Amino acid sequence: MRNVLLIKYGEIAIRGKNRYLAENRLIRTIIKRIENFPGYMVYKEQGRLLAVNEEGDFDYEKIIPIVVNILGVIAVCPGVEVEDQDIKSLQEKALEHFNLHFPENSEEGLTFKVFTKRSDKRYPLNGNEVSALVGGYILQNREDVKVDVHEPKVKVHVELRNNAYIYSKVIPGRGGLPYGSGGKALVLMSGGIDSPVAAYLTARRGVEVEAVYFDSPPYTSERAKQKVYDLAERLSLFTGNFRLYVVPFTQTQLCIYKNTPPVKMTILLKRAMLKAAEKIALKNKQSALVTGDSIGQVASQTLEAINAINFASEEVTVLRPLTAMDKQQIIDVARDIGTYDISIRPYEDCCTVFVAKHPETKPKKSIIEAIERKIEGLDKLIDEAVKKAEIVEFGG
Ligand code: ATP
Numbered sequence: 001m002r003n004v005l006l007i008k009y010g011e012i013a014i015r016g017k018n019r020y021l022a023e024n025r026l027i028r029t030i031i032k033r034i035e036n037f038p039g040y041m042v043y044k045e046q047g048r049l050l051a052v053n054e055e056g057d058f059d060y061e062k063i064i065p066i067v068v069n070i071l072g073v074i075a076v077c078p079g080v081e082v083e084d085q086d087i088k089s090l091q092e093k094a095l096e097h098f099n100l101h102f103p104e105n106s107e108e109g110l111t112f113k114v115f116t117k118r119s120d121k122r123y124p125l126n127g128n129e130v131s132a133l134v135g136g137y138i139l140q141n142r143e144d145v146k147v148d149v150h151e152p153k154v155k156v157h158v159e160l161r162n163n164a165y166i167y168s169k170v171i172p173g174r175g176g177l178p179y180g181s182g183g184k185a186l187v188l189m190s191g192g193i194d195s196p197v198a199a200y201l202t203a204r205r206g207v208e209v210e211a212v213y214f215d216s217p218p219y220t221s222e223r224a225k226q227k228v229y230d231l232a233e234r235l236s237l238f239t240g241n242f243r244l245y246v247v248p249f250t251q252t253q254l255c256i257y258k259n260t261p262p263v264k265m266t267i268l269l270k271r272a273m274l275k276a277a278e279k280i281a282l283k284n285k286q287s288a289l290v291t292g293d294s295i296g297q298v299a300s301q302t303l304e305a306i307n308a309i310n311f312a313s314e315e316v317t318v319l320r321p322l323t324a325m326d327k328q329q330i331i332d333v334a335r336d337i338g339t340y341d342i343s344i345r346p347y348e349d350c351c352t353v354f355v356a357k358h359p360e361t362k363p364k365k366s367i368i369e370a371i372e373r374k375i376e377g378l379d380k381l382i383d384e385a386v387k388k389a390e391i392v393e394f395g396g
């Protein structure tokens, strides 16, 4: 017998033929995230994953907090693996497991019920018989607990497979699709509240994300950049490795500043960001750009403004996962994933430097494009900025 962690992953089922790839990808992500703890391995075991420690006992307190945060994991269950499936052995191991997780007299009025799943139909007892015999044995040995068949506080699960598995705690994970099973995207990430949430929600649909940050020193500070680094580090909890491109954007921004009426600057700047991001995405075979725009939040996020910005990226789709969310919903997610406190640190971002107090709210795409075309050397500056991008890796 050994302690193990059963890992449940659900939504993979909807992915048809890709299921196999998605499962392997999830296994690799989990292994990568726990590789700093020697001896731990992850296997596929009849429709679920099983983590074990081959060099000693399983340290649940260290491993569980990491695994529940990995996207695609529905739940984890600390349990035991039992090779000898004789009923006597199942009874003893179930009791031992129960005692470990629910020590005697630790909880008043503790009730339980045993559930048995039997995938090996040759087993001499049926599921109900196993449940009754295991439940009866726990009851005999624990005076402080009772059986409640309707609303048990603890559900003890016995699963008879190649080996038997016994578990009684189901700790929810973040759910979603396994990270990396749904293609690749590049997130435009500022230090604000919104774009890290957009990155997370996209990653939760299985899309492998990398991020790009446009840095405009000395108008934006080191500390503003550090904020983005900290956000990237935080996001790597859910994704494993997380790559950030830092694009030096001062020259591009100054060029736009000199050649554009202040009320139109934001739009041109956002277009320049999309153009630069598109170049990176094309190079990395990323099939979408992702932004944290939410309709109506600021002047550059009216439908007209989005329309005037959107087509700056000609070949790569721009996704805006937050468009229909209101600020409170976005903040709730940001709190849940731990990016909120980082995002609200008070440092300027590049859009607050230079920009008019009241930018145009209904810019016309054709006029914006005409102004943009007249700015000499803009495309070249964008090109150079992308070439000078610095790559910073997080979570490795
Ligand atoms: P956020 O909270 O993500 O900063 P916001 O509500 O402040 O968004 P804007 O500043 O208008 O809105 O930015 C809209 C989107 O443009 C951001 O969500 C982000 O995707 C992108 N963006 C803005 N500034 C930068 C930057 N310096 N680097 C990368 N992307 C940026």
Ligand code: MG
Pocket: 190, 191, 192, 193, 349
């Ligand atoms: Mg912002």
